[in-house]
Amino acid sequence: MAKTKTAFFCQNCGTQSPKWQGQCSACKQWNTIVEEVVTREDKKPWHGDSSEKQKRTKPVRLAEIDGGEQFRMNLIDKELNRVLGGGLVPGSLTLLGGEPGIGKSTLLLQASLQLPFKTLYVSGEESKRQIKMRANRLRTGDDNCFVLTETKTQSIFNHIESLKPDVVVIDSIQTLHSEYIESNPGSISQIRECTAELIKFAKETQTPVLLIGHITKDGNIAGPKILEHMVDTVLQFEGDRNHVYRILRTNKNRFGSTNEIGIYEMQGSGLRQVNNPSEILISNTDPSLSGNSIAATIEGARPLMIEVQALVSSAVYGTPQRSATGYNAKRLNMILAVLEKRAGFRLAAKDVFLNITGGVSVDDTAIDLAVIAAILSSDTDIAVNRKYCFAGEIGLSGEIRAVQRVDQRIMEAEKLGYDTIYISKSNKVSAQPKNLKVEQVSKIEGLTNALFG
Ligand code: TYD
Numbered sequence: 001m002a003k004t005k006t007a008f009f010c011q012n013c014g015t016q017s018p019k020w021q022g023q024c025s026a027c028k029q030w031n032t033i034v035e036e037v038v039t040r041e042d043k044k045p046w047h048g049d050s051s052e053k054q055k056r057t058k059p060v061r062l063a064e065i066d067g068g069e070q071f072r073m074n075l076i077d078k079e080l081n082r083v084l085g086g087g088l089v090p091g092s093l094t095l096l097g098g099e100p101g102i103g104k105s106t107l108l109l110q111a112s113l114q115l116p117f118k119t120l121y122v123s124g125e126e127s128k129r130q131i132k133m134r135a136n137r138l139r140t141g142d143d144n145c146f147v148l149t150e151t152k153t154q155s156i157f158n159h160i161e162s163l164k165p166d167v168v169v170i171d172s173i174q175t176l177h178s179e180y181i182e183s184n185p186g187s188i189s190q191i192r193e194c195t196a197e198l199i200k201f202a203k204e205t206q207t208p209v210l211l212i213g214h215i216t217k218d219g220n221i222a223g224p225k226i227l228e229h230m231v232d233t234v235l236q237f238e239g240d241r242n243h244v245y246r247i248l249r250t251n252k253n254r255f256g257s258t259n260e261i262g263i264y265e266m267q268g269s270g271l272r273q274v275n276n277p278s279e280i281l282i283s284n285t286d287p288s289l290s291g292n293s294i295a296a297t298i299e300g301a302r303p304l305m306i307e308v309q310a311l312v313s314s315a316v317y318g319t320p321q322r323s324a325t326g327y328n329a330k331r332l333n334m335i336l337a338v339l340e341k342r343a344g345f346r347l348a349a350k351d352v353f354l355n356i357t358g359g360v361s362v363d364d365t366a367i368d369l370a371v372i373a374a375i376l377s378s379d380t381d382i383a384v385n386r387k388y389c390f391a392g393e394i395g396l397s398g399e400i401r402a403v404q405r406v407d408q409r410i411m412e413a414e415k416l417g418y419d420t421i422y423i424s425k426s427n428k429v430s431a432q433p434k435n436l437k438v439e440q441v442s443k444i445e446g447l448t449n450a451l452f453g
Pocket residue numbers: 098099100101102103104105106107134137138266267268269270271
């Protein structure tokens with residue numbers, strides 16, 4: 001039986017050293033030495049890696065490989081199923097990242113409670129009592145969910161061997177520690193080793209594992225980037241903690257597209273799936289108020305109508321303030337420069353505040369046209385008709401550029417009862433909506449003439 005041995009390796013140049021040191025003696029980089037397992041004890045199936053046991057593989061003609069539909073476990077939660085590409089794939093490792101308090105534990109505990117399979121919820125962060133209290137709030141009582149409060153991987157695997165769950169949830173990967181490595185839980189070596197053990201376990205027993213991961217201040221999943229390379233799927237749970245809406249995104253998916261998003265609303269009794277997001281993201285404000293407009297955006301593969309609010313006022317201080325919530329501040333500055341230079345609006349001495357309502361943040365550049373409409377509406381104090389919506393990107397010379405999947409946006413706008421959609425002249429439209437007028441504009445002036453006369 002091989003005994004577990006570890007050694008220290010530089011993450012930059014790969015040099016091995018007998019003990020930890022602050023600086024690598026070969027490449028002189030600081031803080032790059034990390035402990036790794038070299039050989040391990042051959043105790044459990046997913047620990048053993050000795051070569052005589054490994055199945056020999058040989059090249060196979062692609063045509064001879066069985067390419068049938070991948071079986072997927074139905075997670076009941078429709079949004080989660082969609083984001084995963086149709087359900088949970090047996091033997092897969094899924095990582096769920098998100099800021100503290102955003103609802104990661106709630107999401108996975110809720111999913112575990114709904115599942116018709118035997119699930120094991122391993123928590124290294126909360127006590128059994130805390131988990132029970134949370135489960136009571138969720139009010140989806142179920143006998144198939146087992147809870148384990150443990151952080152040592154070896155004993156987690158022992159429990160798994162006797163319980164034989166169909167799905168394992170780990171909350172969180174940063175609290176686990178493997179006794180083969182001496183460093184603290186949450187360190188790079190520990191995260192890497194624990195993930196490697198979980199991957200072996202998942203692949204060999206075909207049990208899917210869901211991992212919760214913390215994220216750092218700059219929004220990346222804490223720990224080595226390699227963690228994201230190791231797992232099959234990376235999900236990101238995001239939203240503004242002061243708002244009730246949460247968006248679940250796929251950053252990586254080996255079994256499906258990364259274009260899907262799931263939307264939830266955080267309620268007193270857990271997360272509610274939001275099936276028609278467009279309706280909730282638009283507030284019912286007074287139609288005579290200026291500074292509001294509606295963008296027909298696409299998030300992932302779903303069309304979403306989003307409300308944009310702008311406030312333009314004379315600057316009190318010498319340097320005007322520009323601030324954007326849910327929208328890229330640099331892009332706002334660019335739009336203001338284009339409006340000033342290409343369309344002759346005097347905005348240089350004005351404060352401009354922009355807000356995307358509902359606490360969502362938008363990457364889709366098709367929102368530009370709605371941003372312009374909202375800014376100019378606030379500046380001129382003329383309200384934009386609430387039955388109008390916009391989808392167009394703005395270029396540096398003031399031209400309105402075509403956006404992707406315009407037909408899908410048009411159909412969504414018609415479905416939600418809008419009168420008119422403004423898009424770029426260069427967009428080719430094949431959809432023929434009956435109750436919606438499609439206005440195509442090529443320049444900012446075209447838009448301002450139509451909106452503000
Ligand atoms: P949590 O799932 O613990 O977040 P994470 O695991 O990502 O750190 O919970 C996040 C917040 O959600 C918490 O502040 C309380 C709130 N919450 C509700 O509003 N309703 C609920 O039913 C539950 C369980 C939590």
